[in-house]
Amino acid sequence: MQVSKRFLALLKQQLAQFADRPDLRTLVVYVALPSASGEPSLLSIGEWPQQALVLESGVSESSPGEGSTRRWLALRDGPLLLGALRIDTDCWPWPRPLSDRLEATALCLTEALKLDLDQQRLGRQLALRDDQLKLLVHQVRNPLAALRTFGQLLRRRLDGDSANQALVDNLLSEQHQINRYLDAIDQLSQTPLLPPAEGGLQPLLLPPAFSSDALRSLNQVLEPLMERAAGTASLQGRRWVPPGELPTQPCNAAAVSEIVANLLENAFRYSRPGGRVGLLCQEQGDQLVLAVWDEGPEIPDAERKQIFQKGTRGSTGSAVAGSGLGLALGRDLAERIGGALELLIPPSCLDPALPNTGNAFQLSLPKTPPQPTPTASN
Numbered sequence: 459m460q461v462s463k464r465f466l467a468l469l470k471q472q473l474a475q476f477a478d479r480p481d482l483r484t485l486v487v488y489v490a491l492p493s494a495s496g497e498p499s500l501l502s503i504g505e506w507p508q509q510a511l512v513l514e515s516g517v518s519e520s521s522p523g524e525g526s527t528r529r530w531l532a533l534r535d536g537p538l539l540l541g542a543l544r545i546d547t548d549c550w551p552w553p554r555p556l557s558d559r560l561e562a563t564a565l566c567l568t569e570a571l572k573l574d575l576d577q578q579r580l581g582r583q584l585a586l587r588d589d590q591l592k593l594l595v596h597q598v599r600n601p602l603a604a605l606r607t608f609g610q611l612l613r614r615r616l617d618g619d620s621a622n623q624a625l626v627d628n629l630l631s632e633q634h635q636i637n638r639y640l641d642a643i644d645q646l647s648q649t650p651l652l653p654p655a656e657g658g659l660q661p662l663l664l665p666p667a668f669s670s671d672a673l674r675s676l677n678q679v680l681e682p683l684m685e686r687a688a689g690t691a692s693l694q695g696r697r698w699v700p701p702g703e704l705p706t707q708p709c710n711a712a713a714v715s716e717i718v719a720n721l722l723e724n725a726f727r728y729s730r731p732g733g734r735v736g737l738l739c740q741e742q743g744d745q746l747v748l749a750v751w752d753e754g755p756e757i758p759d760a761e762r763k764q765i766f767q768k769g770t771r772g773s774t775g776s777a778v779a780g781s782g783l784g785l786a787l788g789r790d791l792a793e794r795i796g797g798a799l800e801l802l803i804p805p806s807c808l809d810p811a812l813p814n815t816g817n818a819f820q821l822s823l824p825k826t827p828p829q830p831t832p833t834a835s836n
Contacts, residue, residue: 461489461503465574472563473506479556483526483546487567490539498539531564533571540571595644599637606633628685673827674711676746677704683718684737690726691735699736705746709827713791714748717799720784721750721819728774729816730754738808738818744825745797751805751818762801788821797823 473485484507488500527550533541543564552560613626684700691698718737725735733753740747757765761772768786785799792799799821805812808820 460578461571462574462577465570466504468570469504469567472566473504475563476506476559481548481553481556483548484544485546486544487541488544489541489571500542503541531560533564533568535568535572540568540575543567591646592644595640598640602633602636602640606630609633624685628682628689631682632686670710670712671828672711673708675706676709676714677706679709679711679715680704680718680737680748683715683722686719687722687726687735687737690722694726694731696732697734699734701737701739705739707746707825709823710795713795714821714823717788717791717821718748718750720788721821724784724819725750725752725817728752728772733816734813736812738805738812740808741825742822745822746825747808747820747822749802749805749808749818749820751808751812752816753813754816756803756815757801757817762803765801766799785819788819792821792823795823796828797821 469487473487476482476485484505486502486505488502490498491501493499526546526548529545529547529550529552531543531545532539533543543560545560547556551557609626609630613623613630616622616626681704684704688698688700722735722737729735729752735750735752738747738749738751740749755774757772757774764770765772765782766785766789767782769782770786771782789799799819802808802818802820803816804814805816805818806814808818812818
């Protein structure tokens, strides 16, 4: 069993506090090691004073010295022996102040050792999961590459059939998008973990390897999403209501695409079967509004704030598989680019032509988006 440098530093500090006790001869701390016989052996990892004689792993005890009394305090996690604190003193029983200090030190070392061992165990688990994740990402790339090859071959065979070629182009575009996600997953292990933000958790944002501040025309961002929505509506046997002319203003392409894609996916997944789903585009002062709406069932009033929290799902969609992350991600992304995401009920409050029942998720974007952060040159 190995212990960390932080634990050894704490151990040294804990033992050094007894320098004011002339009635103490030695203090030695051991960790318990498993053995083939099932009986743990002890290995010393720290002592005070430094020249103290210590117990070697698995061998008999050293002599406590003439006139000295030796006692042990076990470091236990329930029935599990983690280690021991050996005390050689000139007196027994110990004076109450000394006994309290020694027991407090043993308790402190026990808790610190438990945390240290837990951290090592979690580190090993994370390393194993990281290796497995890398392996899965590597293996997923193979069928994706095959799909792309078959898609390109199919497109070549459909030369002159523009309608079906467009479908294949959409498939190839989605395959490229999946590859981007895989690249982001592959780089997660290389990204340092950020400390928690003051007062709460970090915003739920996409990894830096996937997100981008690049600006593109809004119509270019929305067109492939509209085609995907029309295809989903056709398969589900429901009506898709697209917006009129799409705006051409610049927007943060990565963020807007993720937000609208999540809102459309939710609308098709959780709304009433056969009900309409649509996208509304409006100008409101210095902002542009994109609203994905459906015909219900309406989200209950008590849940309309909670559904934007990470991992929280509404009762109307509890029977459908989901993670409860889409709306939390959407709101954090919207705020990151200077916008907002909110729920409005019913959709007709946005436009009288929309349904009087149902839900509308409104994404508000500034007409002049924040400029991309310049990348520092090497």
